[in-house]
């Protein structure tokens with residue numbers, strides 16, 4: 001029995017993935033003995049309809065001055081955020097120079113740099129110092145803190161209220177969400193807009209993309225659950241836009257209640273969520289059964305490949321891969337190494353299973369027979385990039401189902 005982080009009612013987990021390390025905790029061999037583990041479990045609160053983690057490691061264990069995820073490593077994401085910046089500037093910022101934009105979790109400045117380049121007053125709040133420094137290099141002003149109500153007050157005192165608040169793939173990371181929402185409520189100007197996006201629960205259920213479930217993601221939002229959260233603050237969703245990124249995300253446009261028109265798409269999507277059963281516990285019991293089946297099929301494929309004496313390597317040491325590797329029991333005997341383009345991951349080992357992470361050049365210089373695609377959410381980008389490999393090698397995929405192509 002656990003208390004819901006949103007509505008404080010009790011809920012039970014619907015799945016346990018067993019003991020898990022920190023998803024982005026890539027480590028050198030000297031640190032294997034000190035590795036931290038916790039039980040990764042997810043549950044559904046029937047009262048406010050929020051899917052959430054049961055336990056989450058302390059925030060400083062995940063977000064620190066050596067955070068391994070740099071947003072700008074993906075060209076697709078860079079393009080996605082450029083378009084968001086361009087559209088938002090046109091639609092929501094007045095044609096004067098008094099605009100003020102705040103981004104929560106700006107990482108290396110992938111989104112906010114476009115506002116900075118346009119000469120707009122802005123501040124990015126980013127607790128992981130190494131990525132915040134990268135944002136500074138990109139011309140973005142940052143403060144290296146965890147956003148909450150107190151930080152919001154400090155921003156208001158120093159810079160005033162915000163016309164626009166942005167938050168991509170970060171609201172779902174923050175268990176003290178009530179303090180964050182209280183801060184946003186105070187910080188947002190009366191006619192201001194708060195835009196955030198996160199992986200969408202509807203996609204996770206539809207695609208059985210259980211690898212979205214890892215330590216950093218404490219919430220798996222739907223329109224219904226976000227609405228229930230916003231009600232505490234007299235805020236409301238005025239529009240939504242489904243996004244392809246991160247395997248299916250939802251962008252929520254939020255304003256103070258009654259200040260802007262609500263689009264029909266919000267009402268339609270709430271109905272759709274009811275139809276597909278996102279508000280029913282049974283849906284999550286069924287999801288667990290599909291996850292277990294996916295795990296068994298993936299392990300079988302890897303064992304078969306190995307028995308045939310063929311080589312298989314992992315493609316991209318994503319945060320999501322930590323759940324798959326450790327839950328399915330993938331080890332060094334089944335997967336030779338994982339290649340990744342992020343310099344700070346290379347030469348280290350994956351969390352938990354301790355599979356070596358090697359530079360992308362290893363893959364290019366000696367193609368394997370099979371590549372297990374952990375960055376399946378970047379499929380289009382990678383498929384295009386790997387046209388030479390595609391002629392001779394095969395891909396193992398596990399979302400939306402386990403298959404070889």
Ligand code: SAH
Pocket residue numbers: 063064067069071077104105106107110125126127128131145146147148167168169170173174
């Ligand atoms: N917005 C980027 C980064 C997402 S990763 C993108 O979409 O690619 C999540 C980021 O949120 C990390 O950089 C992490 O350091 C940051 N973060 C975690 N907790 C936070 C908090 N309370 N306030 C602000 N940022 C936070």
Ligand code: TMP
Pocket residue numbers: 073074075315316317318319320339340341342360375377378381382385
């Ligand atoms: P993400 O799935 O959380 O965005 O993580 C992306 C990770 O995948 C990051 O470590 C970089 C890596 N990656 C590659 O190694 N090659 C690629 O072509 C892409 C798109 C990502």
Ligand code: ZN
Pocket residue numbers: 004005006007008009045046047048049050
């Ligand atoms: Zn609840």
